[in-house]
Amino acid sequence: MQGTISCARNYNMTTVGESLRPLPLKTQGNGESVRAVVEENAVIVIGRRGCCMCHVVRRLLLGLGVNPAVLEIEEEKEEEVLRELERIGGGDTVKLPAVYVGGRLFGGLDRVMATHISGELVPILKEVGALWL
């Protein structure tokens, strides 16, 4: 798992390549692994497996030059993961797909779109080291 995560980090240094699809992370569904995954990635997209919105978010971030880590959750594990995410976030309900930037909940596709259009997204991504110039 360590290797996977550091691979995700390394991806950030490469240019946007559609062929370089990030390896979807698997989680055991227990609190620790979810927390670890969220904290260790500058940008991570968490969503259900096969979710199209997840795909949209990923595409958008890829277009910016960010190769986000992706956590695909199996249906059975969804409950647990959501609970854990809510614990991390301090109790606010989390809706999937959820984007975590710099270890903190950023929002869903709504927020990503809005900040992207308003031009706020790129500076935020740079701040957390997900983007270099």
Place this chain on the structure above:
Amino acid sequence: MANHRISEATNHNHNSHLPYSLIHGLNNNHPSGFINQDGSSSFDFGELEEAIVLQGVKYRNEEAKPPLLGGGGGATTLEMFPSWPIRTHQTLPTESSKSGGESSDSGSANFSGKAESQQPESPMSSKQNHHHLMLQHHHHNMANSSSTSGLPSTSRTLAPPKPSEDKRKATTSGKQLDAKAYVQQLESSRIKLSQLEQELQRARSQGLFMGGCGPPGPNITSGAAIFDMEYGRWLEDDNRHMSEIRTGLQAHLSDNDLRLIVDGYIAHFDEIFRLKAVAAKADVFHLIIGTWMSPAERCFIWMAGFRPSDLIKILVSQMDLLTEQQLMGIYSLQHSSQQAEEALSQGLEQLQQSLIETLAASPVIDGMQQMAVALGKISNLEGFIRQADNLRQQTVHQLRRILTVRQAARCFLVIGEYYGRLRALSSLWLSRPRETLMSDETSCQTTTDLQIVQSSRNHFSNF
């Protein structure tokens, strides 16, 4: 003339005899319902109207004769308005011999006159009589005339009315005022009705409601119908906002005043996105297919609406007045909206791919499970449309942020007029002369097109 107005008010071209008094009496007491045998006078106006029509027909059809059941019956009904002055009632015989006569004052007057010839009664009982007479008259008409409608006839019969006298002056002014008020009400309703019809006609011809593709299919859902109607209203609002902005710019309003107008227009945009969110929940396919749009708009439809990046393309001509920073902002907005569009489109493609995989495979367990999975995937469409609308909304807001108030007003005017012209283009296209399609020459089409353009100048906004 009062009687003339009456016949207009009831929208019956062929009914020239509808008396003031009739309507007055009806309105005076009870709006609807049937008259009971015990005399409580509630009225069914619809039936009354039909009966009146028939009565008018009967008048025309019959020879002049002393007031009969039918003719006199009608007269008796008018009895309830003893206040109404009689014009001339002797001309009724000649009147009734006319065929298909238009509204004629004397005829109506005679009608009233005859009615008032009866002994004075309270409006209540007059109405009661009237109703019975009408029904009876109708009963007769069913047997006699060709233009019968499905009115139920009562078994109650009435004595033939006495010959009309020709007195009757206004007794109480109150009744007159009531009558006038009622007639005015009728008239205003009639005007409203014809206005609505005109609006509908206009909207239809502009292809707004039906999208220029004819009446909606038999399977239109209520959510879709509601949205179509609200979109029509939104378009009218849009025109209003456009002219507000236009006059605001021409009048060189202060920035504060202009800001109010511009913010109002932004709220107007927010409104359509809210409406679409509701409609997406109700009937997402209706939004996606886009029959609510004009054909030309629909041609370039993207995710149930316009492409956000198109807004910037439309504004290209207005870009010369921007500062360096603003220009950068606009181009960056165009770039990011294009990126977002791309991401959404790819997401939709993936959805379609996934749906293909679900439906094309032979069902592993059973067909219903396959369908259930497919249904789940289709349910994502609402999310896509919502995100697309969100993108449109964000683009509009960002435009507002980049530009000054005056610039924003100009830009929204340009955008609004563009779409107005696109819609006009749709209706022009739909109404183009088809005969010229046979020829290969485009030139012979040109003259007719020019004529159409000339005559449709009102479609285009004037600067």
